[in-house]
Amino acid sequence: MPVIIDPGLYQSRKSDVFWIRQRRSIPTAFKLFTGSAWMVLSRSFVDYCIWGWDNLPRHVLMYYANFLSSPEGYFHTVICNAEDFKKTTVNNDLHFISWDNPPKQHPLHLNVGDMSKMINSNAPFARKFPKNNPVLDKIDTELLFRQPGMPVPGGWCLGSGENGTDPCSIMGNTTALKPGPGAIRLRRLIDTLLSVEKFKPRQCK
Numbered sequence: 001m002p003v004i005i006d007p008g009l010y011q012s013r014k015s016d017v018f019w020i021r022q023r024r025s026i027p028t029a030f031k032l033f034t035g036s037a038w039m040v041l042s043r044s045f046v047d048y049c050i051w052g053w054d055n056l057p058r059h060v061l062m063y064y065a066n067f068l069s070s071p072e073g074y075f076h077t078v079i080c081n082a083e084d085f086k087k088t089t090v091n092n093d094l095h096f097i098s099w100d101n102p103p104k105q106h107p108l109h110l111n112v113g114d115m116s117k118m119i120n121s122n123a124p125f126a127r128k129f130p131k132n133n134p135v136l137d138k139i140d141t142e143l144l145f146r147q148p149g150m151p152v153p154g155g156w157c158l159g160s161g162e163n164g165t166d167p168c169s170i171m172g173n174t175t176a177l178k179p180g181p182g183a184i185r186l187r188r189l190i191d192t193l194l195s196v197e198k199f200k201p202r203q204c205k
Contacts, residue, residue: 027063030056033204034075036093038125043073045085049078056082080204091202092193096126111135119143122189124182143182154178 043166049057060078064070096118098108112135140146151169155178161167
């Protein structure tokens with residue numbers, strides 16, 4: 001595998017932009033994994049990455065030190081080589097992303113035509129969106145019930161929101177949680193990801 005050295009680390013003048021490539025063998029002490037740069041890490045796993053009582057996180061960190069996109073491999077490699085954590089992984093980054101076929105380096109931009117597919121995916125996040133695209137206003141209006149220039153209203157907002165007023169200007173119980181349609185979709189996704197068919201067969205593959 002090539003070693004990629006970030007030119008920014010060695011750049012002395014603006015014209016001195018260059019890449020250094022060297023060849024090195026694939027490590028034998030651990031198996032390499034890659035995936036999304038978006039992830040959710042548990043507190044116990046982060047503690048393990050910091051303290052590294054068996055030195056695995058440190059060894060992997062040294063290997064990924066000069067990679068072009070280490071967030072797409074470091075945590076994946078650590079967790080899938082750690083006996084205490086590799087059976088806790090869920091193979092999904094909770095994003096709706098539309099790709100070319102075959103996939104290119106970057107995903108397609110999402111627009112209003114992708115709205116129903118985004119909703120039906122049950123994913124709480126999506127990317128990429130063009131700047132000021134009408135689909136963003138549609139998400140605010142139809143999914144988040146957010147008025148222009150105002151926060152997304154929660155279960156504690158008791159105002160009517162009529163005539164452009166802020167529904168959160170009247171506050172109720174700030175601990176009140178009222179799951180809306182989005183929470184129901186998220187629960188549906190989590191139930192699917194943790195199902196017998198999806199959970200264990202897709203761990204660290």
